[in-house]
């Protein structure tokens with residue numbers, strides 16, 4: 001299936017590693033030109049070179065901290081200066097800091113809100129005018145399974161990302177007639193650097209081996225394993241494409257069935 005992405009321009013946040021990198025790879029394989037952003041410029045340049053080599057697309061790198069409004073504005077401005085258009089926005093960044101409901105501090109809440117709520121709002125608000133100019137747009141937000149069920153010690157994720165779901169639904173109402181579709185994907189346990197770090201920390205805390213912890217986690221997942229980043233990347237590429245023409249305002253789990261919610 002040709003997704004109709006050839007020549008389109010996509011911004012991918014956190015595009016140097018993990019889920020963002022997987023989304024960038026899937027979009028590039030479909031012929032989309034990319035703008036990738038993350039804080040470490042060396043990692044970003046390395047990822048851009050690999051993507052150019054394998055997919056032959058144009059990749060612009062814009063280093064920046066996506067918790068900051070100024071860096072988001074620079075990212076969108078440089079995209080439009082370089083390519084003259086913006087068609088696809090994959091809103092992905094680092095996760096919010098850990099926190100429990102009863103005692104998360106004011107400072108941590110502010111960090112979480114910048115990182116996992118205002119980030120999605122700011123990226124969309126800065127980008128939608130350019131999508132309207134082009135008469136077409138697709139926005140995909142990378143959230144977490146915490147929008148379906150709580151994750152221990154991550155109340156920050158559930159609270160901020162539920163806000164992002166509400167925002168995406170309102171935005172999808174407002175921009176549907178401009179041919180702009182807005183969706184969310186919610187990963188469960190996909191094996192990225194961040195996910196490995198979570199298991200390594202758990203191993204240090206408990207004394208259990210990382211392999212044993214991964215095996216125990218796999219046993220809780222109906223498909224019997226953790227996910228691969230590209231399993232999310234390919235869905236994001238579809239949602240970002242011409243072939244997605246009627247799904248908007250939706251939140252789709254990529255979790256191997258681990259979430260117990262029936263909807």
Ligand SMILES: NC(=O)c1ccc[n+]([C@@H]2O[C@H](COP(=O)([O-])OP(=O)(O)OC[C@H]3O[C@@H](n4cnc5c(N)ncnc54)[C@H](OP(=O)(O)O)[C@@H]3O)[C@@H](O)[C@H]2O)c1
Pocket residue numbers: 013014015016017018019020037038039040041043064065066067092093094095096142143144145186187188189190191192193194195
């Ligand atoms: N992996 C999963 O299964 C899973 C499950 C649920 C939710 N998620 C969520 O999905 C997102 C991506 O997770 P991941 O597993 O792919 O993480 P990852 O492997 O750590 O990759 C994160 C990417 O985002 C960049 N990044 C982090 N903070 C940033 C910031 N403030 N500004 C700009 N770029 C930033 C990182 O580069 P720099 O560090 O150089 O900036 C890196 O490129 C996170 O929000 C995470 O909470 C993931």
